[in-house]
Amino acid sequence: MNRFSLAGKTALVTGANTGIGAAIAVALSGAGAHVIAAGRRSCADTVASMGSGEEMLLDFTDPMAAKDVFASRPIDILVNNAGIIRRADAVDFTEADWDDVMDVNAKALFFTCQAFGREVIARQATGKIVNIASLLSFQGGIRVPSYTASKHSVAGLTKLLANEWAGKGINVNAIAPGYIETNNTAALRADPDRNQAILDRIPAGRWGHAQDIADSAVYLSAPASDYVHGTILNVDGGWLAR
Structure with a gap:
């Protein structure tokens, strides 16, 4: 199991104050990493759940x-x-809703990857990037045009950066979560008809848990995935296989 150990590593997890981000931060810490939990709001609750960690305020509206x-x-x-x-x-x-989402989900992601990659390459070190994509990296959805565009962008940028950096010691991969039990999906789960329609479409027959995504992030951050580059790992209970 040493191939899944993150002992001696330092990780930065963005959007780590709640939900999937918090679960990933706690899981990476559990695997041995020192984790910087970053968010535009305090990540103190997340840090309190980690063995080794700290918080950082980062607002990706910039x-x-x-x-x-x-x-x-x-x-x-x-x-x-x-x-x-x-x-x-x-x-x-609106144009504002388009720009706000693209700035955070695509532009900030690329330039954060750029800053990370630049420093890792300068140090002649190795590194791991795990981007959070979406089912809407592959599907269209409805009523979320900028979100769909941004998540398609995440998938494309993941592959582009993998092409450029695989030979420089940096693994770039992504996870595409399915329907996960978080605050963001509370309204869907509270609607009996919508909830049942979603469950009927998931071969696994259940909503995903944040831990399902967190465990996958540990794998993509660990030595066990050293030969994995440019992959979009669907963690969706089989949704996209239907």
């Missing part, structure tokens, strides 16, 4: 928020989980 983070200390693992969503019919969708 896409360049993390440009200087990696120059100040060596970080081995980057998990880009921070993201937002806006919902409206396509005919009513």
Whole structure:
């Protein structure tokens, strides 16, 4: 199991104050990493659940928020989980809602990866990047045009960066979560008809848990995945296999 150990590694997890990001931060810490839990709100509750960790305030409404983070200390693992969503019919969708989502979900993700990659390459070290994609990296969805565009972008950027950096010692991969029990999906689960329709479409027959995503993030951060590059790992109970 040493191939799954993160002992001696430092990880930065964005959007780590709640939900999937918090679960990933706690799981990486459980595997031995020192974890920096970053968010635009306090991540104190997440840090309290970790064996070795600290918090950092990062607000990705400024896409360049993390440009200087990696120059100040060596970080081995980057998990880009921070993201937002806006919902409206396509005919009513505003430019502001388009730009806000693309800035956080795509632009900030790319420039955070760039800053991380630049420092890892300069140190002639190795590193792992895990981006959080979505089922909407592959499907269209409805009423979320900027979210769908941004998550398609995450999948494409993951592959592009893997192509450029695999030979430089940096693994770049992504996880595409399915329907996960988080605060963001509470309204869907509270609607009996919608909830049942979703369950009927999932071969596993249940909603996913944040821990399902966290365990996958540990794998993609660990030596066990050293030959895995440019993969979008679907953790969706079989949703995309239907």
